[in-house]
Amino acid sequence: MSPSTASSVSAMLTEFKGFFEENDLAKKAAKSIKDGREIEILVPDAGPVSDAPLKFTFTKESGRNVLRDGAPTSPDLTFTLPKAAADEILTTPFESVGQVGLRIFEKMLSSDPKQKVRAKVHVGFLSLLSGGYLGVLVSGGGDVARFLASKGLSSAGKIKDVVSKMKNG
Numbered sequence: 001m002s003p004s005t006a007s008s009v010s011a012m013l014t015e016f017k018g019f020f021e022e023n024d025l026a027k028k029a030a031k032s033i034k035d036g037r038e039i040e041i042l043v044p045d046a047g048p049v050s051d052a053p054l055k056f057t058f059t060k061e062s063g064r065n066v067l068r069d070g071a072p073t074s075p076d077l078t079f080t081l082p083k084a085a086a087d088e089i090l091t092t093p094f095e096s097v098g099q100v101g102l103r104i105f106e107k108m109l110s111s112d113p114k115q116k117v118r119a120k121v122h123v124g125f126l127s128l129l130s131g132g133y134l135g136v137l138v139s140g141g142g143d144v145a146r147f148l149a150s151k152g153l154s155s156a157g158k159i160k161d162v163v164s165k166m167k168n169g
Helices: 003-022 024-029 083-091 097-109 125-130 133-137 141-150 156-168
Strands: 038-043 053-061 064-067 077-080 118-121
Touching: 003 024, 003 064, 003 083, 024 097, 024 133, 038 141, 064 097, 083 097, 097 133, 097 141, 125 156
Parallel strands: 038 077
Antiparallel strands: 038 053, 053 064, 077 118
16 A cells, blocks of 8 residues: 555544544434444545445444444444545534435435445344434434435335335345
8 A cells, every 4th residue: 555545544534533433413413323333334436446445334332433444343234435425424514413414315315426325234124223223313303304204204114114125235
């Protein structure tokens, strides 16, 4: 790895750590997630080799958000963010958890491959529920609730169906 590549990897790790560990909105959004649950974050076009993504693990320890370099051992979810989308999310001065959520949903619906965020669920709906993940949606408030309803996701049953598709698709 060249020094400039190592520097850019380190910079991205620092940005992700700052966003997840220090940002009050990220702390609020993740408050309901249970300790020990893991989320994998992949940035495919930012690694030292173009086909080897940067891998980060988000987890909770003693109620605190923790972001680590490297892949998790047993992720509940995987989010894949192109570098351009990651940079935008990490550097935008959001005013609410709902704004962060809406921006992520916007990226998930994008047709631009440089902006398209992908999510993969590795566990069942009950595990997501017991892990506190639905609390993340609730923390987004009315903005996220209205968005979900506009997409036909106005009940737990409908959200469960989407989660099932994200797990199997």
